[in-house]
Amino acid sequence: MKIRTLRLLTREGAANVYKNKLMSAASMVTITTTLFILGLVLLIIVNVITNLEAKKRDLQVKFYLRVETTRLEQEEVAIFIENCRATGVVTAYEYESREQAYENAKKNLQNESLMEGLTPDNFSEGYFVTLANPNDSDQFIAKLKLLSGVNPKWITYPKQELERITGIVRVFNYAAIFVLVVLMVISILLISNTIRLTVFARRKEIEIMKYVGANDWFIRFPFIIEGMIIGLLGALLAYLLTSQAYGWIVDGLNNLFSSIMITNLELMKFDQFAIRILVVNIIFGMTIGVIGSFMSVKKHLDV
Amino acid sequence: MIKFVDTTKIYSNGAVGVKNITLSIEKGEFVFVIGASGSGKSTFLKLIMHEETPTEGEVYVNGYSVHNMPRSEIPYLRRSLGVVFQDFRLLPNKTAYENVAFAMQIVEALPREIRRQVPLALGLVGLSKKAKAYPGQLSGGEQQRVVLARALVNNPAVLIADEPTGNLDPKTSLEIMDLLDEINQRGTTVIVATHEKSIVDAMKKRVIMLDRGELVSDVKRGQYTNED
Numbered sequence: 438m439k440i441r442t443l444r445l446l447t448r449e450g451a452a453n454v455y456k457n458k459l460m461s462a463a464s465m466v467t468i469t470t471t472l473f474i475l476g477l478v479l480l481i482i483v484n485v486i487t488n489l490e491a492k493k494r495d496l497q498v499k500f501y502l503r504v505e506t507t508r509l510e511q512e513e514v515a516i517f518i519e520n521c522r523a524t525g526v527v528t529a530y531e532y533e534s535r536e537q538a539y540e541n542a543k544k545n546l547q548n549e550s551l552m553e554g555l556t557p558d559n560f561s562e563g564y565f566v567t568l569a570n571p572n573d574s575d576q577f578i579a580k581l582k583l584l585s586g587v588n589p590k591w592i593t594y595p596k597q598e599l600e601r602i603t604g605i606v607r608v609f610n611y612a613a614i615f616v617l618v619v620l621m622v623i624s625i626l627l628i629s630n631t632i633r634l635t636v637f638a639r640r641k642e643i644e645i646m647k648y649v650g651a652n653d654w655f656i657r658f659p660f661i662i663e664g665m666i667i668g669l670l671g672a673l674l675a676y677l678l679t680s681q682a683y684g685w686i687v688d689g690l691n692n693l694f695s696s697i698m699i700t701n702l703e704l705m706k707f708d709q710f711a712i713r714i715l716v717v718n719i720i721f722g723m724t725i726g727v728i729g730s731f732m733s734v735k736k737h738l739d740v
Numbered sequence: 741m742i743k744f745v746d747t748t749k750i751y752s753n754g755a756v757g758v759k760n761i762t763l764s765i766e767k768g769e770f771v772f773v774i775g776a777s778g779s780g781k782s783t784f785l786k787l788i789m790h791e792e793t794p795t796e797g798e799v800y801v802n803g804y805s806v807h808n809m810p811r812s813e814i815p816y817l818r819r820s821l822g823v824v825f826q827d828f829r830l831l832p833n834k835t836a837y838e839n840v841a842f843a844m845q846i847v848e849a850l851p852r853e854i855r856r857q858v859p860l861a862l863g864l865v866g867l868s869k870k871a872k873a874y875p876g877q878l879s880g881g882e883q884q885r886v887v888l889a890r891a892l893v894n895n896p897a898v899l900i901a902d903e904p905t906g907n908l909d910p911k912t913s914l915e916i917m918d919l920l921d922e923i924n925q926r927g928t929t930v931i932v933a934t935h936e937k938s939i940v941d942a943m944k945k946r947v948i949m950l951d952r953g954e955l956v957s958d959v960k961r962g963q964y965t966n967e968d
């Protein structure tokens with residue numbers, strides 16, 4: 438097909454959006470609704486996942502040195518941890534000296550007599566390490582065990598907690614994909630139904646075009662442009678609605694949670710994923726529009 | 741030009757469309773196809789434009805063989821034909837001008853050519869003044885003229901009309917027939933299915949008569965004879 442024909446048919450498709458206002462509006466509402474729901478569900482899921490990931494990062498690896506260690510062994514451990522921080526494996530760590538351990542024990546114990554006869558030398562040094570990536574914990578712990586100064590029995594890590602959270606995150610990830618696919622399918626069905634109505638209303642027109650000798654692409658192309666434009670408009674509208682609604686939801690949740698004394702809820706700002714939502718909306722909206730058009734014109738082309 | 745060789749069309753429900761038709765129509769002829777309702781006139785024309793395919797036999801049109809024609813070739817066959825229907829079949833949301841231009845756009849004519857040819861075609865059918873009107877704003881006769889202009893604008897070798905005056909009053913019918921005659925004078929082969937007795941009798945053209953799908957007579961300067 439020649440460029441000028443493509444231009445002509447593109448104009449034709451764009452004009453049809455306007456000429457068939459009612460059907461265009463109906464298709465657009467379908468796409469907007471799906472993308473709006475999709476956007477909100479994804480935002481909620483992203484929030485849950487973000488909060489869980491943050492929680493995962495709070496889980497610390499705690500380990501203590503043997504009581505009887507040499508100065509060299511202590512330094513070896515200190516250097517190892519510093520290295521880990523320099524390379525980014527560890528984001529932060531706290532060090533507890535023997536004296537601090539002694540003091541902390543004294544503070545925490547109800548029965549002071551338990552401390553009788555003990556000096557800081559009876560205690561051992563501890564490290565409380567936050568890993569950059571909690572999934573590296575196994576590897577990190579394996580390396581700790583190679584250090585002679587570390588007592589392998591005194592390495593603790595809330596592995597079950599981590600696995601539980603990882604499991605939940607995975608479920609939410611699958612949920613996100615599931616929602617995405619289901620909504621996509623639903624909206625393609627809805628949109629192709631709507632467009633089928635348009636095409637049905639215009640099947641006489643398609644027939645006439647065929648009688649005059651138009652080939653399939655000549656007939657299909659304007660419909661596809663039409664679907665694309667409607668998809669794009671629907672996507673933009675959905676984006677605006679999502680940003681508004683998300684603002685209200687965040688305000689509502691923050692009010693609710695602060696009223697019940699939970700203040701560490703980390704809800705993300707819409708700006709943080711505005712671009713991503715916009716891109717996802719546009720890609721999905723246009724895809725839905727085009728596939729919908731394609732499917733519904735197909736049926737009427739065999740004249 | 742157009743050739744039927746022992747052509748039969750039986751519809752899937754068993755109805756006989758046409759049966760064992762053999763005839764040929766030469767370039768520049770004017771042919772009436774007559775017969776009672778249900779005698780197969782429309783089927784005959786639909787076989788020419790490949791809206792239906794024969795169950796048996798062969799149809800040759802402008803060098804195309806209709807049997808086993810690849811789908812992608814159908815548009816080209818149709819572009820070599822101009823078609824006119826009883827119910828006009830104009831695109832409702834295009835103006836008269838745009839409807840005629842459409843036929844040129846699908847053959848990817850140059851815009852310059854379109855601007856030149858469309859007014860000529862509309863002029864030929866006497867509709868220059870209504871170029872900007874939509875079909876809904878035109879009378880039946882005017883709509884049929886737009887259809888004629890659209891059918892002509894690409895200079896087809898053959899013009900096919902299925903009861904082109906079936907929805908028109910007697911005076912307008914005569915005007916349309918007169919136009920078809922004029923188009924024929926300019927060299928286009930014209931095939932008209934009709935049961936307008938008076939017009940057929942008056943025009944003294946070749947008359948092909950069908951009865952229950954069969955060819956019952958084919959007369960050079962015929963009349964609408966032995967009907968009923």
Ligand SMILES: Nc1ncnc2c1ncn2[C@@H]1O[C@H](COP(=O)(O)OP(=O)(O)O)[C@@H](O)[C@H]1O
Nearest residue numbers: 751753755756757776777778779780781782783
């Ligand atoms: N699409 C179709 N399906 C089944 N039967 C048909 C179809 N079109 C026409 N027929 C039948 O074929 C016969 C010829 O019809 P047609 O060619 O339309 O005749 P005419 O145009 O002379 O009235 C009729 O009996 C009609 O009922």
Ligand SMILES: [Mg+2]
Nearest residue numbers: 781782783902
């Ligand atoms: Mg008929």
